[in-house]
Amino acid sequence: MHFQHPELLYALFLLIIPLIVHLFRLRRFQKEDFTNVKFLKKVIQETRKSSRLKKFLILITRLLLLACLILAFAQPFLPASDKALSDTKTLIYLDNSFSMQASDGQSTIFQRVVNQLLENLDDENDYALLTNNGEFYKRSTPELKDELQNIEFTDDKTDFREIKLKAENYFKDHPFAEKEFILISDFPQTLDFPVDLEGKKINYHFVQKTPEDITNISLDSAYVSDTNPENLSLNIRLSTNNPEGQPVVVSVLDGEKLLGRNSVQFEEDNKAEISFRLQNRSIPNGRIEIDDSGLRYDNKIFFNIPDRRAAKVVIISNGEDEFLQRIYTEPEFEIFLFGPSQIDFNQLNSANLIVLNEIDQLPSSLINNLANAQSNGASLLIIPSEQTSYEQLLNRLGFPAFSQKVASERLITSIEYDHPLLEGVFEDRTENFEYPKVLNSYNLAVPDAILRYEDNQPFLTESNSAYLFTAPLNIDNSNFKNSPLIVPVFYQIGLQALKKNQLYYQTDRENKIDIAAELGKDQVLHLKKPDTDLIPQQQNYSTRVEINTGNLPLEAGNYEVSNGNSGLGNLSFNYDRKESNLNYLDISDNRDLHTYNSVEEYFSEANAASQINALWKWFVIFALFFLAIEMLLIKFLK
Known part of the structure; x- marks a missing residue:
């Protein structure tokens, strides 16, 4: 038994007081002489014995009464466990x-x-x-x-x-x-x-x-394919844990405007894919929806498709640039042609792609502007000349200098299909195509390349959005212009120079996103949607702002990118789909x-x-019980 107030148990020492009162007579008896009382002696002796028993019983009940009261105030209890x-x-x-x-x-x-x-x-x-x-x-x-x-x-x-x-x-x-x-x-x-x-x-x-028992259908991802100036295909992938269920209806909306609706049936591998053919125009508040009674968070995908914008291409060339003009055409591209001595640096600094086509002389002012343009997000494409080594420019762009000039024919035999520039461009990975060749070229000590010669030296390489050929492409030196490789390579370099934002981003990742904007000193970009206004980490360049969403508490949805009251476009974010995998431990x-x-x-x-079993109530009951016994003893016991 335990007590909540064990210090009150010291009051038990007070029980000695009634003992003192009862065991010691504090009043003296005085003898009185009476006549003819001899016959009462026996009765007096019996009365004294009865009185002594009564007092002893009262003493015990009082001691028990006081002890129960003291124990009750100490609040005894019995714990169910330690x-x-x-x-x-x-x-x-x-x-x-x-x-x-x-x-x-x-x-x-x-x-x-x-x-x-x-x-x-x-x-x-x-x-x-x-x-x-x-x-x-x-x-x-x-x-x-x-x-x-x-x-x-x-x-x-x-x-x-x-x-x-x-x-x-x-x-x-x-x-x-x-x-x-x-x-x-x-x-x-x-x-x-x-x-x-x-x-x-x-x-x-x-x-x-x-x-x-739960059946869940998840909208896993969406991507755009088969794009032309008039239409595009929006492909949507879904998954489920119950492929035998009913077909699910997929809807594509822009805000509240319905763009398309169709149903899809799952295959045996629990996967399904559906495609919507849409007009190639901006969709700022895109949303894909399904109606599913399982998990709710994976029933929507938010996306946006921005307005089509032509990539600005500045070509600085000594002469043979007709092939560039045939590749970089409207409406995808807007080109500006300059000679080496007639460059408009305002156009150069605002370009998405700058092409140096066999320039014989590179003044320091041009090299500085090219390096600054690259640091501000522009892509560079360098076709070298046989007359200069380009050492200073290559050093500023992060390339090593050309190590050796090779004055012999070399075939271009290797394609790095998995490079981001060519990923998804070729349907088949052909190995025995008609190899283009060069007569004069340079060696370059770099580990990676997009196209390689037969001796494994690079023909086209890339570093930080700067693309470098190691041989001139004029008709006297190479037949690469007549190769089927030239169009996809140059075209992809032009498209990637525009750096379009993705269809959507994931909320739990560190996304670095370029926004075309020129901000003042104290201006910042905001990500806004109803009831939400976030300021991401950002770095300001001359013609763009790079925002980083790594530390933002993002929710899935479509956000407007704004500079004060001026809207600059939209970004979409979605949750990762790992939670849709309903596998439990x-x-x-x-x-x-x-x-x-x-x-x-x-x-x-x-x-x-x-649990604690409190016993103080029982001790109160016992105290009342002993009080009642004491009263009965006093009243009825003679």
């Missing part, structure tokens, strides 16, 4: 990832768990809460209940090691408390569980909530873990272990 006697700190991890959106009857798994927590959290206990994207410490239970009702789903990823580390850091401030850590999750396989749970004296309790069979099927089950067991 846990009931210790100072307990309870940390709750609540998984608020998108997989917790799975249906559980009339509500989601997450909402069911929140309701059970609200019902079972005791205002007298000390709790802390941890989620995937938040920490709620040093809050009273009513405040914590308010926080619970405001928690939203997040795409922030975490694993068990990170959760365990946060728990250990929290309990580090409470070294002598009983440490109770409750993990509430559906335990997807991405949680990377289990790990070693020993060493920190933390009591782990796992509450696994998984849907019994089975931790119920692990006998070494404390596992529960519900929050209520855990709290029922925890409350039983911390």
Whole structure:
């Protein structure tokens, strides 16, 4: 038996007072002589014995009465376990990832768990809460209940090691408390569980909530293909965990305007793809939707297609530039032709692509402008001349100098199909095509190349958006102009120079995005949508601004990029689809873990272990009982 106020037990020493009062007579008896009382002696002796017994019984009842009262005020109790006697700190991890959106009857798994927590959290206990994207410490239970009702789903990823580390850091401030850590999750396989749970004296309790049967359809990705000036194809990929289900209807919208709608049936591999043929025009607030009763977050893909803008190409050439004019045509390109001595540097500094076509002399002013244009985001394409080494320019652009001039014929035999410039350009990877050749060329010590000679030396290489040929392309030196390679190579260099933004970006990645804008000294770009205004990290160049979304709390949706009240375009962001993989860990069979099927089950067991049986009421009852006995003894015992 334990006492909440054991210091009151010292009052038991006061029981000696009634002993003193009863055992020692404080009043002296005086003899009185009476005549003819001899016959009363026997009666007097019997009366004295009865009185002595009565006083002894009253003494005992009074001692018991006082002892019960003292024990009652000391509040004795019996603990159900040792846990009931210790100072307990309870940390709750609540998984608020998108997989917790799975249906559980009339509500989601997450909402069911929140309701059970609200019902079972005791205002007298000390709790802390941890989620995937938040920490709620040093809050009273009513405040914590308010926080619970405001928690939203997040795409922030975490694993068990990170959760365990946060728990250990929290309990580090409470070294002598009983440490109770409750993990509430559906335990997807991405949680990377289990790990070693020993060493920190933390009591782990796992509450696994998984849907019994759920069919989920996910919009996985979207991309544009087969583009021409009039139309484009928007391709959409979907997946499901139940391919035998009914076909799903896919809708494509721009804001509230319906652009297309069609149904798709899944194949045996749980995958499906559908294509919409759309007009090649801007779609600033694109949205792809399906109607699915599974997870909700993967039922939409936000996208945007900007206005078509011609890439500005500045060509500085000594003469043979007709092939460039035939490749860089309207409406995809806008070209400006200059001779080496008649360059408009305003046009040069605002170009998307600058082509140096066999320039014999490169003055320092031109080299400086070319290097500055590259640092501001322009692409450079250098076709060397036989008359100069280009050493200073190559050094500024990050290339080594040409190491050796080769005055013999070399065939161009190797294509790096996986290079970003040529990725997806060729349907077939032909090896025995009609090889173009050069008569005079240079060697260049670089590890990577887009096109190579037969001796594995580079013919075309790239570094930081600067493309370099190692041989002149005039008809006297090469037949590359007549090769089928020339159009896709030059055309792709021109298209990539425009640096169009993607159809959409992912919210959980560090995206570096170029925005064509010229900002003043104190101006910044904003990402806006209804009820949201974010300022991303950004770096200002002369004709563009590079924004970085790595540290932004982005939600899926279409955002307007604005400079004050001036709109500069749109960007779209979507959540990663890893949560759509409904594969869960089975931790119920692990006998070494404390596992529960519900929050209520855990709290029922925890409350039983911390239960305290208070005994003070019984001692009050005993005190009243002894008081009643004392009164009866005084009244009826003669």
